[in-house]
Amino acid sequence: MSYVIVNTETKKMYRATQFASPYFNTERGAKGACTRLNKKIENAPFVVMTPESFREKYPVKMVMVRNLMSGKMVEQAEDTPLCCDVSSETYWSM
Numbered sequence: 069m070s071y072v073i074v075n076t077e078t079k080k081m082y083r084a085t086q087f088a089s090p091y092f093n094t095e096r097g098a099k100g101a102c103t104r105l106n107k108k109i110e111n112a113p114f115v116v117m118t119p120e121s122f123r124e125k126y127p128v129k130m131v132m133v134r135n136l137m138s139g140k141m142v143e144q145a146e147d148t149p150l151c152c153d154v155s156s157e158t159y160w161s162m
Contacts, residue, residue, distance in 0.1 A: 075115055082105065
């Protein structure tokens with residue numbers, strides 16, 4: 069089982085760096101990192117959760133966007149990166 073640290077204000081998983089994994093192998097490691105983070109940042113809203121409970125509590129919202137090539141409306145996740153977004157020119161030029 070793995071654990072994640074979640075910011076309850078932004079509803080996103082915490083990562084120490086851009087390339088670091090947000091997952092902890094043990095609950096003890098996640099709680100220790102969360103405690104250190106909460107001490108470092110005043111009034112920090114960080115909590116420890118399992119990835120399953122995180123996805124259940126904060127589901128990804130779906131948005132309607134226009135496909136750049138066909139002009140049809142399609143539904144995609146709100147957090148889709150620009151390189152995978154069919155409504156961006158970046159997607160079609162790669």
